[in-house]
Amino acid sequence: MANAVEIAGAIIGVVVLTAIARWRFDPLYSIPTIGPSFPLLSYIGAYRYCKNAREVLQEGYAKHKIFKVAMLDQWVVIVSGAEMNDELRKIPDSHATFHEAAEELVQTRYTLSDSAVDHPIHIPAIRGPLTKNLAVVFGDVVDEVNAAFSETIGSKLKDDEWTGVNVLMSMAVIISRASNRVFVGLPLCRNEDYLHIVRQFTFDVSKGRFILSLSPRFLKPFVGRFIPWARRAMRNGSVYLRPMIEERQRKLKEMGDEWTDKPNDYMMWMIDEANRQGESTQVILEGIMVSNFAAIHTSSSSITQALYHLAESPEYADLLREEVESVVSEHGWTKVAMNKMWKLDSFMRESQRINGITHISVMRKTLQDTTLSDGTFIPAGTVVAGASSATHRDARNYENPEIFDPFRFADMRTEDGASIKHQFVTTSPEYVAFGHGKHACPGRFFAVNELKVMMAYILLHYDIKFEDGRPRPENSSRWHSVVPQNKEVLFRKRQVSAA
Numbered sequence: 260m261a262n263a264v265e266i267a268g269a270i271i272g273v274v275v276l277t278a279i280a281r282w283r284f285d286p287l288y289s290i291p292t293i294g295p296s297f298p299l300l301s302y303i304g305a306y307r308y309c310k311n312a313r314e315v316l317q318e319g320y321a322k323h324k325i326f327k328v329a330m331l332d333q334w335v336v337i338v339s340g341a342e343m344n345d346e347l348r349k350i351p352d353s354h355a356t357f358h359e360a361a362e363e364l365v366q367t368r369y370t371l372s373d374s375a376v377d378h379p380i381h382i383p384a385i386r387g388p389l390t391k392n393l394a395v396v397f398g399d400v401v402d403e404v405n406a407a408f409s410e411t412i413g414s415k416l417k418d419d420e421w422t423g424v425n426v427l428m429s430m431a432v433i434i435s436r437a438s439n440r441v442f443v444g445l446p447l448c449r450n451e452d453y454l455h456i457v458r459q460f461t462f463d464v465s466k467g468r469f470i471l472s473l474s475p476r477f478l479k480p481f482v483g484r485f486i487p488w489a490r491r492a493m494r495n496g497s498v499y500l501r502p503m504i505e506e507r508q509r510k511l512k513e514m515g516d517e518w519t520d521k522p523n524d525y526m527m528w529m530i531d532e533a534n535r536q537g538e539s540t541q542v543i544l545e546g547i548m549v550s551n552f553a554a555i556h557t558s559s560s561s562i563t564q565a566l567y568h569l570a571e572s573p574e575y576a577d578l579l580r581e582e583v584e585s586v587v588s589e590h591g592w593t594k595v596a597m598n599k600m601w602k603l604d605s606f607m608r609e610s611q612r613i614n615g616i617t618h619i620s621v622m623r624k625t626l627q628d629t630t631l632s633d634g635t636f637i638p639a640g641t642v643v644a645g646a647s648s649a650t651h652r653d654a655r656n657y658e659n660p661e662i663f664d665p666f667r668f669a670d671m672r673t674e675d676g677a678s679i680k681h682q683f684v685t686t687s688p689e690y691v692a693f694g695h696g697k698h699a700c701p702g703r704f705f706a707v708n709e710l711k712v713m714m715a716y717i718l719l720h721y722d723i724k725f726e727d728g729r730p731r732p733e734n735s736s737r738w739h740s741v742v743p744q745n746k747e748v749l750f751r752k753r754q755v756s757a758a
């Protein structure tokens with residue numbers, strides 16, 4: 260018996276000593292930690308980071324140029340300040356990649372699909388034809404936004420009565436329609452079942468990602484196999500997408516350049532890209548599903564945040580309406596008109612500055628040992644990122660950074676005559692809501708136009724406010740993802756007196 264106790268004691272002693280030695284000789288040891296870094300105690304830090312990333316990152320940002328935070332299965336190194344964001348951006352892809360960082364943090368293989376990782380044809384399709392054709396598809400987006408709003412919200416409103424609307428869910432419905440008008444066209448973009456599949460997929464990715472973040476690294480491939488949602492979404496989505504893709508491929512083969520009424524939409528650009536790269540129908544349909552994930556979750560969250568700001572401060576509505584009405588009367592519902600709406604653009608950019616979709620961005624995973632400019636050594640295989648929300652609340656970057664000042668960027672544009680530098684789509688080391696550099700969000704040009712059309716529609720058709728003048732709800736977070744609360748905003752038909 261004594262022997263058994265001694266053996267158990269010896270095993271425990273070896274395990275503890277090994278853990279301490281690994282901790283002490285970890286190449287990241289000398290990087291300051293927010294929270295405890297000692298073995299097991301680091302889980303306390305991980306818990307705090309999971310529940311309250313903003314506070315943890317803000318604390319690190321205030322104290323250190325470079326620090327680390329614990330997740331359950333890894334350390335994430337965070338850099339502070341605009342200069343360091345820029346330094347991250349400049350690290351060449353041969354030394355640190357965005358895609359492996361995303362694979363690590365989103366667990367893309369299990370939450371999206373293998374082809375999203377191995378054959379990401381959606382990225383050139385978004386960067387190239389989608390962005391180049393924004394003016395061409397703009398009319399379709401406007402048409403779909405009009406139809407979707409009047410069916411989703413307009414039909415519920417009576418005379419001058421205020422009606423509660425669950426903004427996050429309604430915006431997801433409208434965004435899925437408007438985006439799919441461009442992704443797959445009519446009539447599929449209005450098919451309830453298809454839209455439900457792509458929206459559910461979007462929410463399931465976040466769920467799967469969270470479950471996998473709780474699993475130890477060595478178990479992820481095993482746990483990942485039991486996460487059913489992505490595979491199910493691909494199967495269900497394929498019922499609609501596969502026949503369309505195959506029919507288009509058939510016509511391409513038969514008619515080639517003679518196909519005069521060849522559709523000019525995202526599905527066609529994905530098919531063209533796949534044919535260039537020799538990829539299959541499965542890769543095309545998975546790419547369309549992944550694009551839905553990239554577009555719906557992000558854009559619904561962004562417009563919800565903007566509407567929460569507007570509902571909290573409805574006094575801004577008239578100033579915005581004035582701009583929308585005057586620009587639209589001169590330029591119509593065009594992409595040119597959207598570019599002229601400086602106040603609305605500024606409102607959206609400011610909303611995203613304070614309430615972006617993520618507390619970290621410009622994320623990279625080092626492929627080689629890397630030494631940062633201050634001499635900090637980052638071993639290969641480490642995830643490194645900029646603290647986006649802390650950067651956005653840094654007084655060196657913004658005057659009164661804690662205050663929501665909706666027209667700050669419009670004023671900055673007027674003051675320095677730079678019409679591009681402060682617009683919503685523009686990234687900089689100080690503004691990283693879409694990331695920054697080579698891997699900054701390629702869909703932001705599409706998203707910004709779509710969101711501005713939606714905001715302009717809301718301003719012209721509805722009054723909105725929170726019940727009893729309540730303030731906007733606080734965000735919660737899951738690790739570094741910002742999660743807007745699911746609250747109702749009161750809508751009513753716009754009243755003439757408010758015009």
Ligand code: HEM
Nearest residue numbers: 553554557558561620621622692693694695698700702706
């Ligand atoms: C307001 C809406 C959106 C926001 C806030 C947003 C934000 C982001 C952010 C923060 C990143 C990571 C950048 C980094 O960490 O360096 C990203 C990447 C990406 N986004 Fe967006 N996004 C939005 C809309 C869209 C849309 C509509 C699409 C597609 C049409 C899209 C497609 C992508 C893709 C494909 C990537 C990965 C880029 C790469 O692999 O190089 N996003 N986005």
